[in-house]
Amino acid sequence: MQNSYHFARFAYCFGENMHEVLSLFPSQVLRVTWSDAAEFAPGLIAEVLQLRQQLPSASKTNVGGWHSPSVLQLRSEPVISCFISQIPAHLNVWAQHYFAIETPLDPALWQLEVWANCNETGHFNKAHDHFRSGVVVSGFYYLRCGGDDVGGETVFINQQSCPLNIHSPLPLREQSFSVTPKDGDMYIFPSWLGHRVNPYRGSATRISLAFNASHPALQVVKKTDKPRFAKIRKILRKIS
Template sequence: MKQQVRELFPTPLWVLDIPPSDAAPFNAKLRDEIEKIISPRPNVPSGSNWQTPHDLHTRPAFADFTKLVEISARSVAQFLNVERYPMMITGCWANINPPSAYHPTHNHPNNYLSGVYYVAVPEAGPDLIFQDPRPSLIMPWTGKLSPLTANASAEQAVPGRMIIFPSWLRHHVPSNEGTSERISISFNLMFRNFAETAASPRWKATAGQE
């Protein structure tokens, strides 16, 4: 008997790393600019975080970061064979998570791709946790988890790392158990002129059909 295994409906993630020698000065500059935006910092409850406005991609101080996102988005679009439909950044903002702060499970509606870039990460993490998108899951415990038996997957947070993922994929960030702040920049991407270029029917009409 011949057996074949086919993986249907994969959920890709794209992980891009800047060399540490380049990431260190780049992140120091980003951190300074983020601090300028939120200073003086308002008081937030324990477990909460600070966020900037969602317009960082329109600010000259973040032009180099915006260029990095756009280059990365084009590479992802080529992988997905959708490069004929140019994408734009619809929102870009910084997150500053002090110790004990976290992000609950969520996704990013009305976008095609989303991503996060890590500016500063405490020694104790935390990582970015993605949830299994399948609506029903029965996974008997085998003693060892794998991509085929787990209902969540962790992506390591590393300074200078960018992770891009489908916007519908639910994810969360556990509590910051470190002693320093976790600083990241999140962004969303959507097709320009989507209705005009990509939303038309994919079938051809034939006689007798409506």
Template sequence: MPEVVPLFSTPLVTFDVPDSAALNIELRRVIEQRMRSHPSTHKSNQGGWQSSWDMDRWGGVAAIKLLAHARNLANQMTTDHQGVVGKGPYPDHFAVTWIGNMWANVNRSGDANEFHSHPGAYWSGVYYVDDGGIAADPSLGGELEFLDPRGSVPLMNAPHLRMSGSLSAGATERVTPEAGKMVIFPAWMMHGVRPYRGGAERISIAFNLAV
């Protein structure tokens, strides 16, 4: 049997945050309060409301707790060149001090986010406070979408073919939002949000972690 070695793979990490139901109630409360008192910023968002990038300052205990989950997940997913996991300042572990920032996004019907990356960060991520019904009905759209970092190169010579084990080469991959789910990925990955078509609110919190 031939051996397939997945060279240069890109990590996409998903994590179900514990006690997310209670956490989401408080996060939704502070986001709705902020939305009533502050206008939207305009960065990658196409419609919808996006907060300033300092939610760790105005989001209260719930926001700090969420960012702590993100830092812990990043520690588990980050190693040195020998593959040692960065769990803290112990004799056989290296230490990483993550500088984090975070912001809230509220998308309603027709809202989306164009493709972008997060220069200056190491990990980026998103946490879903309310998936707007997408988890139960994927036809509502609103998926997190990633571009193949190789661009269209894998499709240029024979666009009707795929190499075994790489069916989405040259295209995109999508992650379906689910309340309580956290997703982290390298900050250089181009990503966006598909238009949401539901009648509720798709509420998420994005964050960056820099070294």
């Protein structure tokens, strides 16, 4: 049961021989399609656009566009609070698939940092990940994609040791996986999974929400983090 659930199998005949390809150790990415997305989207879009007028843009991996400070979890606007309050339940589902958890996590203990992104034509995000000690999971929500076939795809990057440490003139078959943006879709993934966002080609402002999350039951530590800098990082996060 465990193998059939976690590992994809593909079998076929090659002459008189049977070949079976095992896709081992996949990254668990949870796609959530919000059934009520169309109902709260107008109000949430209006709030994000208003915040863009009030808050300066952070400079992260974004090339162009507006990246809000990671403080939306502290906002009191009802539509923002309502949206964020629904995220922990989905994080629990993801965690059950990724970790060997014997009892369900307490959803009230998830700690979130949430931000908004607004992109105009030509804007994109460079390849990056969100991992640091304590931050175990990340996600993004497509609030307004700007239409069909307008770019802005999120591309997950294969970061297994072989693609990272070798060079081959022939590309590997699974170097990346591209996600087609769709209003109301949320993707939740391990924070160390690399990704980028392709240039946006639409004319309407493209809006997404993103988040990092930690949970006291999931103590994941980045080996390169130095404890003596933890306090400094905490202070910088508060003022950023």
